[in-house]
Amino acid sequence: MTEIPSQNDQNGSPRRAPDASAVEIAPRSGTAFELRKGDVLRVIDPEGGQVSDLLAFMAADPREAISNGRTFDYEERIRLTRGHRLWSNRSTPMLEIIEDSVGTHDFLLTPCSEATFRHFYGDKPVHRGCFGNLAEALAPFGIDPDAIPVAFNIFMNVPVADDGSLRVLPPTTKAGDYIRLRALADLVIGLTACSAYDSCGGTFKPIHYRIE
Amino acid sequence: MTEIPSQNDQNGSPRRAPDASAVEIAPRSGTAFELRKGDVLRVIDPEGGQVSDLLAFMAADPREAISNGRTFDYEERIRLTRGHRLWSNRSTPMLEIIEDSVGTHDFLLTPCSEATFRHFYGDKPVHRGCFGNLAEALAPFGIDPDAIPVAFNIFMNVPVADDGSLRVLPPTTKAGDYIRLRALADLVIGLTACSAYDSCGGTFKPIHYRIE
Numbered sequence: 001m002t003e004i005p006s007q008n009d010q011n012g013s014p015r016r017a018p019d020a021s022a023v024e025i026a027p028r029s030g031t032a033f034e035l036r037k038g039d040v041l042r043v044i045d046p047e048g049g050q051v052s053d054l055l056a057f058m059a060a061d062p063r064e065a066i067s068n069g070r071t072f073d074y075e076e077r078i079r080l081t082r083g084h085r086l087w088s089n090r091s092t093p094m095l096e097i098i099e100d101s102v103g104t105h106d107f108l109l110t111p112c113s114e115a116t117f118r119h120f121y122g123d124k125p126v127h128r129g130c131f132g133n134l135a136e137a138l139a140p141f142g143i144d145p146d147a148i149p150v151a152f153n154i155f156m157n158v159p160v161a162d163d164g165s166l167r168v169l170p171p172t173t174k175a176g177d178y179i180r181l182r183a184l185a186d187l188v189i190g191l192t193a194c195s196a197y198d199s200c201g202g203t204f205k206p207i208h209y210r211i212e
Numbered sequence: 213m214t215e216i217p218s219q220n221d222q223n224g225s226p227r228r229a230p231d232a233s234a235v236e237i238a239p240r241s242g243t244a245f246e247l248r249k250g251d252v253l254r255v256i257d258p259e260g261g262q263v264s265d266l267l268a269f270m271a272a273d274p275r276e277a278i279s280n281g282r283t284f285d286y287e288e289r290i291r292l293t294r295g296h297r298l299w300s301n302r303s304t305p306m307l308e309i310i311e312d313s314v315g316t317h318d319f320l321l322t323p324c325s326e327a328t329f330r331h332f333y334g335d336k337p338v339h340r341g342c343f344g345n346l347a348e349a350l351a352p353f354g355i356d357p358d359a360i361p362v363a364f365n366i367f368m369n370v371p372v373a374d375d376g377s378l379r380v381l382p383p384t385t386k387a388g389d390y391i392r393l394r395a396l397a398d399l400v401i402g403l404t405a406c407s408a409y410d411s412c413g414g415t416f417k418p419i420h421y422r423i424e
Contacts, residue, residue, distance in 0.1 A: 063356075063358040064358070067322060067362075068280070068281065068320075068362065069280065069320060069321050069322035069361070069362035070322050072320045072321055072378060073321045073322055073328060074328075074331060076377060076378050076379075077375070077376045077377045077378055078320065078372060078376045078378065079375060079376025079377075080376075089322070089358060089360075090327075090358070091325065091327035091328070091331070108280075108281060108284045108290065109281050109284055109285045110279060110281035110282050110285055110301070113303065115302075115303035116285060116303070119286060119303070144275075146275040146276070146301060146302070148301075149281070149361070150279075150280065150281035160290060160372060163289070163291065164289045164290045164291025164292075165288060165289040165291075166284060166288050166289055166290065167288075
């Protein structure tokens with residue numbers, strides 16, 4: 001991870017870019033950090049066309065974790081955007097989406113892993129994927145790989161057909177698109193720049209984030 | 213749970229009913245049992261209009277559990293019926309659906325719980341729900357309530373609209389409808405007769421099952 005350098009605007013005068021204080025997650029990597037109740041996490045797709053897997057665990061007891069099933073139940077929908085909340089397995093709201101320049105995210109699919117690389121990309125080098133990156137980043141917080149649930153896959157474009165079949169399409173994001181989520185409790189967050197071919201249209205790009 | 217009595221056919225001669233060896237799960241209750249690799253589990257809706265939440269854990273290590281996200285990923289669909297497999301969080305196929313007289317099941321929503329009763333049915337008595345029933349039944353197998361993932365909700369009718377919104381409708385099952393699943397590993401199974409109002413159209417009915 002590196003600090004994003006400030007940029008010059010069109011007039012050439014130095015200014016801080018909108019994400020001047022953002023942190024970069026390098027392509028095909030991941031990180032974990034604490035987010036305090038009330039903090040806002042901004043996740044930015046700096047180049048467009050990239051996906052970021054987000055996990056959340058309660059800082060006080062990481063056995064309480066983000067749950068797609070509880071979220072689908074309480075929000076009564078599988079498509080989530082501004083105004084919707086992400087819920088835990090113990091029925092606690094953890095994060096609220098307060099701004100969203102994209103509106104297309106996925107909460108159906110698990111993080112890519114060595115096994116999914118072998119399954120879907122048998123002709124390509126195996127990568128530990130977002131799952132391996134998250135497992136390493138979350139280990140210092142006492143979170144076991146088996147405790148990694150389905151991630152909220154920011155910017156991931158997974159349409160569901162009428163017959164229930166899925167497709168993984170390239171994200172619709174443009175450079176600078178972002179989502180902002182407010183923490184509703186003290187959390188441990190896992191966050192990646194996705195490693196899989198399909199989810200990012202065959203390209204591997206960074207993700208930026210900022211705690212506001 | 214009670215043994216199902218044998219029945220007389222239309223000619224009055226005694227015979228064993230098709231589910232004469234089935235076990236009954238009483239309305240709003242649950243159970244857990246071991247299923248050996250190769251065994252076939254038949255889950256029957258004896259009256260029609262009821263839902264059964266199914267969980268599966270590896271007998272050798274129950275930290276490996278059924279995962280809706282891995283299943284959606286490998287099967288490339290959220291609607292599952294004959295020929296589809298249910299996968300674990302470690303990317304192992306656990307169960308294969310080998311017969312299905314209904315074709316409508318849900319794998320999006322978590323088991324109903326005290327919290328979901330308070331949320332959705334504030335005017336009705338709180339019930340511990342399928343979650344509480346599963347937690348009690350699975351405790352002797354060393355499975356913690358926090359380790360209960362999204363269940364495969366047999367016969368549950370949850371259409372998803374184009375905008376991603378969900379509805380929980382009464383099951384389409386008729387009396388005697390069933391699903392058969394083959395165990396692809398030695399498993400611990402949790403199974404309920406659902407306790408929630410919406411999922412069973414406001415009625416509470418038993419579920420029958422048989423290990424073949």
